[in-house]
Amino acid sequence: MGDPSFLLHVYIFVLGLCVGSFLNVVIYRLPNNQSIVSPGSHCPDCGAPVRARDNIPLLSWLFLFGLCRDCGVVIPFRYFFVELVTGLLTLAVVTRFGVTLSALFYLLLAWALIAVTFIDLNFQIIPDELTVGAAALGLAVSFLTPLGIKGALLGLGVGGGIFFALAIIYPGGMGGGDIKLMAAIGAFTGWKLALLTIFTSSLLGAVVGIMSMAFYGKSRKDRIPFGPFLSAGALISILWGDTMIAAYLNMIL
Known part of the structure; x- marks a missing residue:
C-alpha cells in the first residue's frame, strides 16, 4: 500500500x-x-x-x-x-x-483571490460577486474557526476602513473594488493579518511599479491593477503571517 x-x-x-x-x-x-x-x-x-x-x-x-x-x-x-x-x-x-476547518476557511478565500487576480489583470475590474460574496461568506462561517465572528467583523472593518479612508484622502487613488476586496480579506484574516496584508501588498506594488518604470518605460500615470498585489499579500499573510509577526516582535522587543 x-x-x-x-x-x-x-x-x-x-x-x-x-x-x-x-x-x-x-x-x-x-x-x-x-x-x-x-x-x-x-x-x-x-x-x-x-x-x-x-x-x-x-x-x-x-x-x-x-x-x-x-x-x-x-x-x-x-x-x-x-x-x-x-x-x-x-x-x-x-x-x-x-485537514481542518481552518484550512477550508482559508481555501475559500484563496480560491476567490485567484479569480480576482486574473480578472483584475485581464479586465481591470473586481466583480462584487467575488468581493461582497467573499466578505459575506467569511462572516457567515467565521464562527466555525478560532477567528470568530467578532474577529471577522473587526478584520473587515480595519481592512475596508483603512482603504476607504485612503480613497477619501486621495481621490482616485483607490478603487471601490480594492476597498471591498480588502474588507473581504479582513473578514477571513482578522485585523492583524489584514494590516500585514496591506503592508505586504503595498511593498509588492511599489517594487513592481518601480521596476515597470525603470525597465518598461511606464509612468506614474499608468494604472497597475492593485487586486493581484492584495491577493498576493493576503496569501503570504495566511501562510506565513504569524511567523512574520512573531519575528518582527522579537526584533523590536
Missing part, C-alpha cells in the same frame, strides 16, 4: 486542479456577465462543447498542445496556469493548516 500521507497530498492537489478548472470558467464568464453554471464548458471561439476527455485539468491542455480540438484556435496558457497555481496553493494551505 502507498504512503497514506502521500496519497492524501495527491488527492488534495487533484482537488485543487479541479477547483482551478472551475475558476477558469469564473474568470472568463463573470466579467462578461455570463452564467458560470450554464452552458457547460465550451470553446470560447467556435462554441463547441468541451468533451469530458478534453476537460481533464492540466493534461488535456498539454495533450491538445493548447488548441481547441474542433477549430484549432489557441487556448490561452492562462487556463493551464490557473489550474496549476490553484492545485499548488490548495496543497500549500492544507499542508500549513492540516
Whole structure:
C-alpha cells in the first residue's frame, strides 16, 4: 500500500486542479456577465462543447498542445496556469493548516483571490460577486474557526476602513473594488493579518511599479491593477503571517 500521507497530498492537489478548472470558467464568464453554471464548458471561439476527455485539468491542455480540438484556435496558457497555481496553493494551505476547518476557511478565500487576480489583470475590474460574496461568506462561517465572528467583523472593518479612508484622502487613488476586496480579506484574516496584508501588498506594488518604470518605460500615470498585489499579500499573510509577526516582535522587543 502507498504512503497514506502521500496519497492524501495527491488527492488534495487533484482537488485543487479541479477547483482551478472551475475558476477558469469564473474568470472568463463573470466579467462578461455570463452564467458560470450554464452552458457547460465550451470553446470560447467556435462554441463547441468541451468533451469530458478534453476537460481533464492540466493534461488535456498539454495533450491538445493548447488548441481547441474542433477549430484549432489557441487556448490561452492562462487556463493551464490557473489550474496549476490553484492545485499548488490548495496543497500549500492544507499542508500549513492540516485537514481542518481552518484550512477550508482559508481555501475559500484563496480560491476567490485567484479569480480576482486574473480578472483584475485581464479586465481591470473586481466583480462584487467575488468581493461582497467573499466578505459575506467569511462572516457567515467565521464562527466555525478560532477567528470568530467578532474577529471577522473587526478584520473587515480595519481592512475596508483603512482603504476607504485612503480613497477619501486621495481621490482616485483607490478603487471601490480594492476597498471591498480588502474588507473581504479582513473578514477571513482578522485585523492583524489584514494590516500585514496591506503592508505586504503595498511593498509588492511599489517594487513592481518601480521596476515597470525603470525597465518598461511606464509612468506614474499608468494604472497597475492593485487586486493581484492584495491577493498576493493576503496569501503570504495566511501562510506565513504569524511567523512574520512573531519575528518582527522579537526584533523590536
